[in-house]
Amino acid sequence: MSSSTSERPPLHLLIAAPRGFCAGVDRAIKIVELAIEQHGAPVYVRHEIVHNRFVVDRLAGMGAVFVAELDAVPDGRPVVFSAHGVPKSVTAAAEDRGLAYLDATCPLVSKVHRQAQRLIDADRHILFIGHAGHPEVIGTFGQVPSGTMSLVESVDDVAELTVPDEHNLAFLTQTTLSVDDTAEIVAALQARFPAIRAPRGEDICYATSNRQAAVKEIARRCDRMLVIGAPNSSNSLRLGEVAERLGTPARLIQRATDIDWDWLGTPATLGLTAGASAPEVLVREVIDALAQRFAVREEEIAHVKEDMIFKLPRELVA
Incomplete structure (x- = not known):
């Protein structure tokens, strides 16, 4: 479907930054x-x-x-x-x-693995905040002996926990969680177990936090929000939840062909972001698809600039 610009309804497209690859x-x-x-x-x-x-x-x-x-x-x-x-x-x-x-x-997941090992070496039982079945959770549980770590998925789980010694606990978190959800769970853990040890630094990674904050910057200004990401991508799913909590209907799409045009309708303002494993080429693909139906006016809303770089393994750069 295409038409002249004058026939297409106007669309103010607010593009979150940072977005996409971390x-x-x-x-x-x-x-x-x-x-x-x-x-x-x-x-x-x-x-x-x-x-x-x-x-x-x-x-x-x-x-x-x-x-x-x-x-x-x-x-x-x-x-x-x-x-x-x-x-x-x-x-x-x-x-x-x-x-x-x-x-x-x-490397930020590896940092959590090292923290887990140190806590086990100190004979602490770990309460791990995360989503059952996620590869990162499986990998982290696989760093420590069976029975030394318990999974906490929600505030409701906190009340049901049975721990070996409430005075010798610590908590860690998956790196791709909802910042707001995690804060609520941590508060519940600290209320029930005042002696619980917190991580030395924030476990939720900078990219997850930044992308959620960028969505918060634009969500209330939007009639709808599109999030580019995979249905098994934790950080992408959280971005849609952030928008929905602020009252903005959101949909997760893997690429432009997944856009539900009936659901989208003719919004005056649309928000667009991408999870940390979605390449920028898919963002441009979605914008091009929107431009076939709307007279798009793009505006990037920058929350923070990211300049993090992680070193490659030695054996690949020697």
Whole structure:
């Protein structure tokens, strides 16, 4: 569908910034690309390197093979572990088989892993705030002995907790949670367990926090909000929730072909953002699709500038 500009309804498009790729995602994708460049195809990747189908398909086209478990990796081929992190048992299994592996775990997730190990070494029981089944949660639980960490998903869970010693507790969090939800859960934990030890710094990563804050900057000004991201991307799902809490109907889409035009209607002002694993090319794709139906006036609303860069593994840059 296309028409002359004069026939299209006007649309003020507020584009959140920051949005899209974070430093951890950039690093993970680069690790796969460099591994293919240095070792040749195929390079195996355990699970999706990041939660984005467009990114995964592009890397597959370059020679990456995505597998569910190490059993599917043939001897003699390199394997990359995803940005979400893996249990220690996976690393140990790779070493037992003599597989060359590259760890693309986001450094901020690795920081949580190290905190967990230190707390267990100090004989503290950890209450971990996160979403059951998420790869990052599985990877973090896999850093410590079974039974030394308990999952907390909601404020309601706090009242039901049974702990070995309420005077010897600590809490950690998944890096991609809702800032507001997590603050409520932390408050409930501290109210029930006043002696609980907090992390040394914020576990929710800078990119997650910044993208949620950027949505808050624009949501109340918008009639609708589109969030580009995968349905299994925790940080992307949280962005839609942030908008909805502020009274702005929001939809998660993976790319332009997912736009529900009937739901969208003819808003005067539309908000647009992208989760931390969604590339900017998909943002432009959505804007181009909108421009086929509306006379779009773009305005980027900058919340904060990001300049974080994470180093690549030594073996890839030597």
